[in-house]
Amino acid sequence: MFHFKSLGRAILGATLVLAMQGAVSAQIFKGETAGVGDPVHTMFVAFANQAGKSGVEIQVNAGQTLTKSMLKGAKGDIDFFSTVPSLVNLMAGQKRMYEKIEGAPELAKNIRAILGFKAGAYHPVTLAGSGIESWEDIKGKTVFTGPPAGSASATSEALIKIITGYVAGEDYTAVRLSWGEGYAALADGKIDMMVRPAEIGSANIERFGLSGEFRVLSIPEDKVESEEMQALFGRPGRGMLQFEGDVYKGQLTEGEITALGFTQFVGTHAGVDDDVVYEATKAFWENLNEVHNTAFFLKDVTKDTAFTSVNVPLHPGAVRYYDEAGIAIPDALRP
Known part of the structure; x- marks a missing residue:
């Protein structure tokens, strides 16, 4: 016999599941990059646009100083950011702009990469x-x-x-x-x-x-x-x-x-969920033709150049995609 009480429980359970899925998909991740017109900005926005197609919504805050963005990323205050390979060494060595940052060398260990590129x-x-x-x-x-x-x-x-x-x-x-x-x-x-x-x-x-x-x-x-x-x-x-x-x-x-x-490279931090980075990375590379149409210089971005100047470990989510896609990862970049 069919019971309306059982149906009610089933509907309630399904509603809760959908609500939970909606909460996950509705999460907005914070991202920072340079100002409009900068190649770093162009690349980061292209990455964020493709990530959005996989349900990874990145709110891009442009016009930022990359030295500060990388520090915020290392602290987990933002989720994705544009950065410069040379800055990693400065933070790890607690030098120059990071000289007075408490725990800078440990913070540097939190930085993870998604992909690198020739900027200009x-x-x-x-x-x-x-x-x-x-x-x-x-x-x-x-x-x-x-x-x-x-x-x-x-x-x-x-x-x-x-x-x-x-x-x-x-x-x-x-x-x-x-x-x-x-x-x-x-x-x-x-x-x-x-x-x-x-x-x-x-x-x-x-x-x-x-x-x-x-x-x-x-x-x-x-x-x-x-x-x-x-x-x-x-x-x-x-x-x-x-x-x-x-x-x-x-x-x-x-x-x-x-x-x-x-x-430059597009970075994140170790605390971002593996599935999130996997989906964002996959969406970027699977829509590469659209990325190439964004700007002339982005035509040089290919899977062969994915690790250009990357000098921090890749995020495990990015590693999963590259392994699935058969893209050889240098041993030094595996987390």
């Missing part, structure tokens, strides 16, 4: 008429080198010193502003040069050629093989990159430009 190159940009046509012309000039709290400014100033011997604050004035302020300052003539990490073919760099002419300084050939430059190229997340100068309209440096390349 440092662009030393100066407008026509600035008086800067070579690196030596920087002497006595004002140069935007990056934000106050990031690692880019130190890298830019190191690059200038290796090439010219010039020291920031002595031979030239180094200005540290937000990225947006740096662009505006160059456009308004308030600074003489800007050193900006950007993807090759960046619209933000290209815009200086739409209303005039500009120059991207190339690393001199005689400096490329120097011990100091090779050491800079060899740092985590760095390397030499070359591209044709005519990729930008109105760009005055002829021929091939040699630049300091940079790589």
Whole structure:
């Protein structure tokens, strides 16, 4: 005999199960990345968009300083973030911006990677008429080198010193502003040069050629093989990159430009559920064609480059996907 009482219990049980499933799928994960227009932002948003298709909803907070985002990720305050391989070593060694962070080396052990990618190159940009046509012309000039709290400014100033011997604050004035302020300052003539990490073919760099002419300084050939430059190229997340100068309209440096390349990775922390990271990773790689259509530079993101410059263990959820997909994982990256 059919009992309405039994039916009621069944419906109640099913309702509870659905409610629990809804609560899980409705969870929103916190993510942080750089500002709009930055290749790191483009990549992170592409990752978040694909993750959303698998039910992993990532709320993206853009315009953040990556040094701080990685620290928040290591603490478990956010779930996903963009970061720089070199920052991992600084946190693990409790150096520079992490010098006063209590327990920084232990926090660094919480960082996990999902995938790495080639982000672009440092662009030393100066407008026509600035008086800067070579690196030596920087002497006595004002140069935007990056934000106050990031690692880019130190890298830019190191690059200038290796090439010219010039020291920031002595031979030239180094200005540290937000990225947006740096662009505006160059456009308004308030600074003489800007050193900006950007993807090759960046619209933000290209815009200086739409209303005039500009120059991207190339690393001199005689400096490329120097011990100091090779050491800079060899740092985590760095390397030499070359591209044709005519990729930008109105760009005055002829021929091939040699630049300091940079790589990034999409990170998370050890406390994020394995299933969540698995689904997000799987969704990204299974929708790679859509990712490639997001931006020109993302066409270089392939399964063969998945571990580019990654220098922390992969998250177990990401490992599960790569193993299932038959993608060989370096032993050093297995958690």
